[in-house]
Amino acid sequence: DGGITQSPKYLFRKEGQNVTLSCEQNLNHDAMYWYRQDPGQGLRLIYYSQIVNDFQKGDIAEGYSVSREKKESFPLTVTSAQKNPTAFYLCASSIDRGNYGYTFGSGTRLTVV
């Protein structure tokens, strides 16, 4: 079955560490997205990529970085510059710019310890 795989499901980060969240899709979708979800704040866009080797900042990109070297993969790195990284991170994809809807992964819960 086609879908989006996010790993790990749970991730713990120590202060000052960089961590990378994985997102892989086998839907042959062109566009991929990273959202952050916090209680009471809804979903906020971090980064998005509409084609390979290209990506744009979303609304809350500070402290995060991404790469899009392959169509299937869009990893998100949470850097030490992100002061409040504890959140639920969701990866999504769409065929183009969302004209045919979006598919989401199962999420990664990141906790700072």
Place this chain on the structure above:
Amino acid sequence: KQEVTQIPAALSVPEGENLVLNCSFTDSAIYNLQWFRQDPGKGLTSLLLIQSSQREQTSGRLNASLDKSSGRSTLYIAASQPGDSATYLCAVPPEGNTGKLIFGQGTTLQVKP
């Protein structure tokens, strides 16, 4: 700037009731509107996608309607079941359709046996 509002924020109903969830948006120039379901600690599951040219979409016990002129969409759930308990989110792409999604804050539904 597009804003999406969902009312009510929470809803509790007895099993078997028919219910309506509301979603309103401020800019009627949308390409589509998508309804999602989110279970606690899980990712988003797409329920229905309504294109701007459509008035409604149906899937099983779910029916979503779209009225662009009034900036409203409703999600109708027939014969509710305890398994329907979840948070329901509506989302629209903003003007320019860059691929980003604008989400409502969600309606958390509890269906009591």
